[in-house]
Amino acid sequence: MTAAPAQALSKDRRRLRVDETAIGDRIYEIVTRACALVVPALVVAIAVAVFAAAWPAFAKLGLSIVTTSDWDVAGGHFGAAPAIFGTMVSSIVALIIATPLAIGVAIFLSEFSPSWLRQPVGFLVDLLAAIPSVVYGLWGIFVLIPLLREHVMPFLRDTLHLGATPFFSGPAYGPSMLAAGVILAIMALPYISSVSREVLMAVPRSQREAALALGATRWEMIRDAVIPYARSGIIGGIMLGLGRALGETMAVTMVIGNRPEISASLLAPGYTMASLIANEFSEATNDLHLSALMAVGAILFIITLIVNAVARWLVWSVSRRRAQ
């Protein structure tokens, strides 16, 4: 007599549990999917917001923002060419300094380092990425710039006689394209070296062993077997560093001198897109000025988006090859 209701009850309960499970799974599924959707949504939202803010300037000034170099707030001229030039040059200088160093560190860590050194050196280099850019800027103003002005710049210009070329001519003020390039090199270095290290470690053993079996020395093995295999991944790492350098704001603003002129000399002050926005945003006087700054931001957004997308694709192509 008691069996039937109990059975019915347990059946009910079982159905209830199945329902609960289904509901729980459904909720879990919806919540995590919504979280995953936030990322693409954020990219779209950023693009829309930045271009909406930039639109009045693009509509009014058109391409002259990119092509002209006259930034005159009172006169309503907003030519950002010097800032675009400065962004490019400071980033290229940074890569010229950082790339050989970073690849050297990556090869050291993946191939030659004694095992007791691998962890600490890797950690110290990675830690460079953790230092806030405003701290780099502070160090740049009070340590790096005096050092460059007193020692490095006179050395490059006079002792090495590079002053005869347009690239190192003119007075050494201190705040300069060179200072920005050096700071950016230090900041980009950990990104390039950590990606390169990962990519180098992803090169299969067989590749190395084949080279050694053919009688290659360890260095020949790295040059002829390891690096060619990892090349596109290393280029991806360099481009990631480039992406960092292009968009870096505070440290550059603090050391580049903020002068909107195009000069071939690395000793002369310059300007970058990010430092232009950071400097003038708080004192933007009218809507067109503000919008012109946002337009510069939109251009920066597009450039870094492309650089990063290509970089990621290159790094992925290496790791995918490894997976196959």
Added chain:
Amino acid sequence: MIGLTYTAAALATLPLLFILFHLLVKGASSISLDFFTHMPRPVGETGGGMANAIVGTLILIGIASVIGLPIGIGAGLHLAEKKTTRLAQTTRFLADVLNGLPSIVMGIFAWEVLVRPIGHFSALAGGVALGAMMIPLVTRTTEEMLLVVPTSLREAALALGYPKWRTSISVVLRTALAGIVTGALVAVARIAGETAPLLFTALGNQFWSTSIREPIAALPIQIFTYATNAYEELHRLAWAGALVLISIVLVISLAARFVTRSRFGAPVD
């Protein structure tokens, strides 16, 4: 050539040691109890501290974490479970791209969405900008940590009749917890020193404020303002502020390594 790679390694570690050395030499002398408990003095007077900026930075980190951590971990769970769907692949790729986006662009975004329509700068806008920067970072590290969890563990839980959602949360997520905490700490360390987005959002504040609707002081902004000011006294405070900021960042970074190490015996990187 092998010697050259040794030289490169030595050269690459030099800047960090230099920077830490100068921070200690120039900053340590200005750090006292006053620095943590007092407000900035008007320009020209000596003494004073950065109490408001330190509290402001902590509040901003708090807001950013409340936004960035749950969304990032949720997205990471989705990516680890639905590896090859179109949404997962798009999210994975765009998270990587977002990670490389200049922080100043994130500032412009938060300004356009949360400052311009409302009409004034606020701590909330700053926290949202920083939180948005955390999302892609946390998403990718969470996913990577979850992928390390053996499938057999998940299968065992499912075989015991655990629903899928409980398996994910109390078995898989729990197993990878140390790694996820590490990822979260790394993300916090990364945004703690961000300055550029705050110029457009939190703005900085010379006075004591803990309201999230008002502009708020933050260590990085204060360091920037002081470092670019002509007064010597403020340079001293800038160095002290930088030392405090870098200590916060380094403690979080070291904690991140420690959490992972204590659980797995060795860091996972």
